Amino acid sequence: MINTRFSVAIHILTLVATNSDKGVTSNFIAGSVNTNPVVIRRIGSLLKKANLLKGGPGVAGYSLVAEPNKITLLDIYRAVTTGEELFAVHDQPNPNCDVGKNIQSSLDISLTRAQQAMENELNKQTLADIIQHLSIQ
Template sequence: MNSQYAVAVHILSMISTFPDQSSSSDIADSVGTNPVVIRNVTGQLRRAGLLSTQRGVAGASLTRPPAQITLLDVYRAVNGEASVFRLHEHPHPQCPVGANIQATLERRFGQAQTAMEQELARATLADVMSDLALQDLAARAG
């Protein structure tokens, strides 16, 4: 998994928190990346139905409340249905390990993928935003 997933959650959090400051430049400043990266990830989020944008108009808006956007929705928006885990393609079929490793790893990796997706389905963008607010309060107090 690359950093696009974390960037996508960051983008959605920014748009939800600061709807009037959601230009790609503003978000890029917060993420610490180039606005082109933000526009690319925003496009993925828009195609997944999580964001609404208007051509020629700066900014974007969430298509549903943060409590109704799961982290699994965001994960699938930027990663599709692909698994986090990838198998190597050409194990040696005559080797006792090589002949059996694919099936063994597919089962184990599948279990891990399912567990991860179940956890992401339980967490929402609202949960992330709540965590951010708690961290902000802790930073102010400390």
């Protein structure tokens, strides 16, 4: 299971997008996510490195760098999973076995396709879609 940083990151960006009038502080966000403000700042830090969020020490609250319909879920996913693979593959299969010798590259072909398919779908959806789904419950 992929950890909650991705869903929390989406939550953060959604709050910033829908409260652009107020100062959306880590404290405010933590109250909505129901966690500690440091957890928010930690993920906020990743989102800033990915150029999705603005803000900094002294500045009260975060703001978006781009419009919600320009921020894809893939952008957010990549921000919080900095380049890691979706599927782990076991380390040291036996090189003296025909299967062990080649299984990693064989797995790589298939698992990369699955990851690609997921990322393609994330790339079709934006923060604006998330916001829209909020209202039509």
